[in-house]
Amino acid sequence: MSIDPTAVSTNLDITDPLLRVAHWNALAVIDSGWQLRKLRYSHSTGVAALDVHTPTHRGLTITSANPIVPTCCTNTPLVVRLAQQVATLGQRGGDLLGDLTWLLSEHTTAPRYPALRRDSIPDKTLLRQPLALRHAFWLLTTVVGEHGWRIHHLGEDIAGGGFVADIPNDVLAVFPASMPPDGTAAAHLARMLPTLAPSALNYLRHINTTALTRTHTPRAS
Incomplete structure (x- = not known):
């Protein structure tokens, strides 16, 4: 399941305790400089994956099973915990993971390349600039x-x-x-x-x- 970046936020009533904790954990991760790009869950394996950008500008995928995460950044343990919570929400079924996706829709963007600059290189010795x-x-x-x-x-x-x-x-x-x-x-x-x-x-x-x-x-x- 991926997050739709065009979705509109809603005043969803968060009554499920795990959903509420996962939501606040995700916001804490974002506030500490991480970017959540995509949340994914596989029903066939029961494993969740978070596509993220670290505060040091690296693109990583962190899974709920045997996660390998950097030690450089703040809130790294919380990112791992969030992946495990996403897996639990997915395993429980229903609309819980969809609710988390909806709640985070304003804070996530689908992976895409940055816009490419095409203005001239400021080097007068460079005669050709393809x-x-x-x-x-x-x-x-x-x-x-x-x-x-x-x-x-x-x-x-x-x-x-x-x-x-x-x-x-x-x-x-x-x-x-x-x-x-x-x-x-x-x-x-x-x-x-x-x-x-x-x-x-x-x-x-x-x-x-x-x-x-x-x-x-x-x-x-």
């Missing part, structure tokens, strides 16, 4: 300049054609080009790298990270 390079450049400025990640092995085999990211207060993680889309700028960048011309990839590899941080600005509305 669209794919501009897309990748601005994704890289988001990952480095906004998120504060340190990127290594861009487009190299050791990173599965993607890159390796040293994420402050989190982990050293590989983002391969074959990774599934999860709605993050990092996943979009990793999947895009194999489509770049060698000259474009070489340009991105040699950008000064200080310049990237200085360059990053929100896209004009």
